[in-house]
Amino acid sequence: MTSFQPADLKLLGDLIQERFGLTFEGVRQDILGSRLRPRLRELRLDSPRAYYEYLRFHPRGDAEFDRLPALITNNETYFFRETRQFEILIEHVLPERRPAAPSRPLRLLSAGCSSGEEPYSLAIALHDAGLPPAARSWEIDACDLNPERIARAREALYDETSLRACDPESRRRYFSVEGGRFRLKDRYRVGVRFFQSNLLAPGFALDRPYDVILCRNLLIYFGDAAFDRLIGLFASALVPGGYLFLGHSESLFDRDTELLPVVVGGSVVYRKTAKP
Known part of the structure; x- marks a missing residue:
């Protein structure tokens, strides 16, 4: 050609x-x-x-x-990417949100989850913080536009490149080796639900409220109109006082939104205006 x-x-x-x-x-x-x-x-x-x-x-x-x-689109993703945000979530955000929802699990959404490395990393971080899903303290939803990636996420079988930020101890602790590949152990898959969706499809709405939404390194692919529609979708889905985490190269500065920038643990995240 x-x-x-x-x-x-x-x-x-x-x-x-x-x-x-x-x-x-x-x-x-x-x-x-x-x-x-x-x-x-x-x-x-x-x-x-x-x-x-x-x-x-x-x-x-x-x-x-x-x-x-x-x-x-770029399929670049791997376990434990930008883990400082997970630390902020566990150390600052979840303790703040827990009293606001004492009778239900805290709900988290990984938007644009690709083949599952991000939501599974978050589940591992919650386990390691002493918050297993059996305690009904949290639920993670994860969605992606591509059904093939969702199928891979549900399979939870990964190549070496997905584990490049894992040291030998992490590989041994969280994964089982299968034919030269790495399968995430079952206990770290519990509490994570995957679904395929086009977040920008006409009339699409997330079917339940969330305390935290992670949408990292996805907005860089969108034009202004789609960017604003997606942020509006997240703002509608977040509970009052809920948080949005973006990638380091993304921000909502100079955007008209009810999600306000706040500094938490030394990093900027976005918080939905709480009801008076």
Whole structure:
């Protein structure tokens, strides 16, 4: 294939943004082209315009839409990434939230969970803090756009790259070796529920309130309109006084939202305005 035409990439990019909220404008057009080139070769399509038409009109277009997010987004994730936020959650946020919900488990959501490394890391951190799920002290929900990643998360079987931040003791304690791969032990999977969802689908709403939402390193893929819609969704789902954790390169400064920045444990997180 020769170089892709910018107009074709824009046509395809507009469709992706309409469907998923992901933006590939400007220099990101080249990223889109490079990530899709192998898939176009597999389908024997000669241009992004042909792929656009495949998505729109081919009988297998819906199935292709399901796999598209995995092709165009970065799958970079691993256990115990940015663990300082877990420490803040356990040391500061959960003790604050516990008196506000004495009769139910604290509910946490990992949004854009990929293949499960983040929510499982959080479950491990809660176990290690003396908060096992058997005590009904917490529940973790985790969602992702890609059904293949959700299936991998439920399987909980990982390659070496997912454990690159784990020392030998952590590997021994939390995982069992199976044929050169690593399966998370069952006790750290209890209390974690996975579901597939497009958070930006028209009319979508999270079906229960949360005390904490983690959405780390996902918002960088969205344009302004989708960014604001997603933050609005999280604000609606959080209980008054609930917290949103973002990635280090993401912020809500200069955004019109009821989620206010607060410094907790030396880091900035976002807290939903409590009812008077």
